[in-house]
Amino acid sequence: MSDVMAAPRAKVEEKLFQNRYLVDAGRPHIKVKPHTTPSASLMSMVTLCPAGCYSQTEGGQVEVAADGCLECGTCRIVTRKTGEVEWNYPRGGFGVLYKFG
Amino acid sequence: MGEFNKPFDAIVVGAGPSGNACAYMMAKEGLNVLQIERGEYAGSKNVQGAILYADALEKIIPEFRDEAPLERHVIEQRMWMMDDKSHSGMHYRSDDFNEEKPNRYTILRAQFDKWFSSKVKEAGALVLYETTVTELVKDLSGKVIGVRTDRQGSPIMANVVILAEGVNGLVGQRSGLRNEVSPDSVALAVKEMHFLPRETIEARFNLSGNEGVVIEAMGTITKGMTGTGFLYTNEESISVGIGCIVSDFAETNVTPNELLEAFKNHPSIKPLLADSECKEYAAHLIPEGGYKAIPQLTGAGWIVVGDAGQFVNAVHREGSNLAMTTGRIAAETVVSLTRKREEMTAANLAEYEKRLGQSFVMKDLKKYKGIPELLHKNKGNFFGTYPKLISSAMQTWFRVDGIDKISKEKAIFRNFRETRTLWGMMGDAFKMVRAWR
Ligand SMILES: Cc1cc2nc3c(=O)[nH]c(=O)nc-3n(C[C@H](O)[C@H](O)[C@H](O)COP(=O)(O)OP(=O)(O)OC[C@H]3O[C@@H](n4cnc5c(N)ncnc54)[C@H](O)[C@@H]3O)c2cc1C
Numbered sequence: 001m002s003d004v005m006a007a008p009r010a011k012v013e014e015k016l017f018q019n020r021y022l023v024d025a026g027r028p029h030i031k032v033k034p035h036t037t038p039s040a041s042l043m044s045m046v047t048l049c050p051a052g053c054y055s056q057t058e059g060g061q062v063e064v065a066a067d068g069c070l071e072c073g074t075c076r077i078v079t080r081k082t083g084e085v086e087w088n089y090p091r092g093g094f095g096v097l098y099k100f101g
Numbered sequence: 102m103g104e105f106n107k108p109f110d111a112i113v114v115g116a117g118p119s120g121n122a123c124a125y126m127m128a129k130e131g132l133n134v135l136q137i138e139r140g141e142y143a144g145s146k147n148v149q150g151a152i153l154y155a156d157a158l159e160k161i162i163p164e165f166r167d168e169a170p171l172e173r174h175v176i177e178q179r180m181w182m183m184d185d186k187s188h189s190g191m192h193y194r195s196d197d198f199n200e201e202k203p204n205r206y207t208i209l210r211a212q213f214d215k216w217f218s219s220k221v222k223e224a225g226a227l228v229l230y231e232t233t234v235t236e237l238v239k240d241l242s243g244k245v246i247g248v249r250t251d252r253q254g255s256p257i258m259a260n261v262v263i264l265a266e267g268v269n270g271l272v273g274q275r276s277g278l279r280n281e282v283s284p285d286s287v288a289l290a291v292k293e294m295h296f297l298p299r300e301t302i303e304a305r306f307n308l309s310g311n312e313g314v315v316i317e318a319m320g321t322i323t324k325g326m327t328g329t330g331f332l333y334t335n336e337e338s339i340s341v342g343i344g345c346i347v348s349d350f351a352e353t354n355v356t357p358n359e360l361l362e363a364f365k366n367h368p369s370i371k372p373l374l375a376d377s378e379c380k381e382y383a384a385h386l387i388p389e390g391g392y393k394a395i396p397q398l399t400g401a402g403w404i405v406v407g408d409a410g411q412f413v414n415a416v417h418r419e420g421s422n423l424a425m426t427t428g429r430i431a432a433e434t435v436v437s438l439t440r441k442r443e444e445m446t447a448a449n450l451a452e453y454e455k456r457l458g459q460s461f462v463m464k465d466l467k468k469y470k471g472i473p474e475l476l477h478k479n480k481g482n483f484f485g486t487y488p489k490l491i492s493s494a495m496q497t498w499f500r501v502d503g504i505d506k507i508s509k510e511k512a513i514f515r516n517f518r519e520t521r522t523l524w525g526m527m528g529d530a531f532k533m534v535r536a537w538r
């Protein structure tokens with residue numbers, strides 16, 4: 001898998017810069033519940049989130065920074081059984097704004 | 102907001118193709134319709150390839166070709182089987198597709214949905230944007246009688262609520278009207294918009310005027326996961342994307358972005374995108390469970406249409422047309438009940454399911470009900486072994502290297518048998534044929 005893995009993480013952030021967002025400052029629409037050890041499902045979001053919103057802290061917990069979220073809903077579906085993620089749509093009008101879709 | 106004191110004939114949640122079709126048809130027939138969309142404008146949250154199938158829209162707005170923002174009409178379809186360095190496949194191009202009323206167009210959803218939404222308003226519906234429906238309101242008997250939103254303090258009432266909220270429909274799932282979507286019955290797709298001068302696109306794809314080409318691709322590009330890639334020509338841009346079943350992604354640790362990068366850099370794709378400027382990166386889920394994943398579609402005071410009801414034919418990559426058709430049929434059901442002054446009870450609304458059963462929507466989904474499971478269970482073969490075998494067979498056959506053709510045939514056959522037993526291959530072929538019928 002080394003060929004695909006070579007693409008650096010930063011690239012996804014560069015891509016997100018091209019998108020338009022209206023960030024609802026201070027009201028993130030996705031939260032990870034406090035935990036000591038993340039489940040395998042939650043851990044998988046670190047690679048699975050198409051916007052790279054999930055990352056692992058030094059302590060081993062998984063956190064989310066949802067500003068670049070594309071609102072696909074994948075993390076909600078993947079962690080539904082473990083209940084570790086609290087997911088809502090952003091308030092009406094906020095979040096990603098696709099120009100082309 | 103005095104207008105909200107009286108119940109609406111119908112509330113439509115969502116302004117994608119299913120919600121727009123439904124709201125338009127009901128408003129045109131004189132019903133008092135409220136449509137609620139969480140995006141700043143219709144389309145601002147929506148992602149599609151995107152191919153528009155004319156027939157479904159023509160049944161709703163016959164003259165749409167004169168005004169809808171359409172990109173190119175499709176005259177050529179390429180189906181590619183890819184391994185890491187090659188593609189083989191089938192191309193079909195016909196001048197017959199240059200007809201007066203073309204059958205398929207490429208579109209950009211953000212612009213298309215905005216246009217469709219303007220038609221809904223023209224037809225007389227009230228449309229609220231930037232408003233998220235947070236929950237359904239039920240009476241003591243459990244009948245849905247309205248919705249709550251994140252903008253209006255008090256609930257908004259209606260005789261019936263049409264849930265056109267898409268694959269990720271939280272309202273219906275949280276109200277327990279249907280099960281939560283499971284990771285093995287949805288695909289996650291990522292997509293980019295690449296801009297090029299229109300002359301460059303026309304030269305690169307051998308097109309003139311508004312002619313367009315679409316490429317659907319499968320093979321090792323999805324690294325053994327169940328999924329497909331696509332590349333569609335628009336007027337001045339190219340849509341390129343790839344999607345795989347979510348549970349497969351979760352197992353493999355390949356990031357969607359890296360998968361798309363690898364697809365874009367495939368030697369068969371890269372020259373098609375050369376020198377383009379990427380202006381958007383998007384992600385969206387696609388329901389892929391097919392017939393078996395369709396949830397309960399109606400109940401007292403509510404109807405589900407479009408992606409929220411899992412109405413996608415993954416084999417033929419049709420979704421927006423099923424969305425519009427289910428939206429239209431739901432509207433026809435509600436209009437006929439309203440005219441007859443009948444209640445929106447579960448029994449009366451079941452008429453929608455009956456009408457769907459007679460349409461191409463249910464017939465097509467039923468036809469392919471075995472495909473999602475077949476592909477998923479045999480993904481290693483369909484998305485790894487076979488594409489590689491086909492590529493190596495093609496190479497053995499086409500290389501002229503002094504080896505006689507009988508020996509080449511034998512080598513190809515041996516390679517197939519060694520990689521996958523004859524029984525295994527015949528079994529897969531048999532299962533495929535059976536699932537296809
Ligand atoms: C990458 C990709 C490629 C595709 N390619 C094709 C193709 O080429 N051809 C084709 O026919 N189909 C294609 N599809 C499928 C097609 O896009 C869908 O089937 C179609 O969009 C479904 O329409 P819908 O109206 O049911 O849902 P959506 O288009 O998802 O619309 C739902 C709407 O509801 C709104 N909403 C959701 N919840 C709320 C709420 N609580 N309150 C207010 N508003 C809400 C959303 O903002 C959205 O506008 C593709 C899909 C993807 C992801």
Ligand code: SF4
Binds near residue numbers: 030050051
């Ligand atoms: S909704 Fe999609 S883009 Fe947003 S954080 Fe979850 S997985 Fe990432």
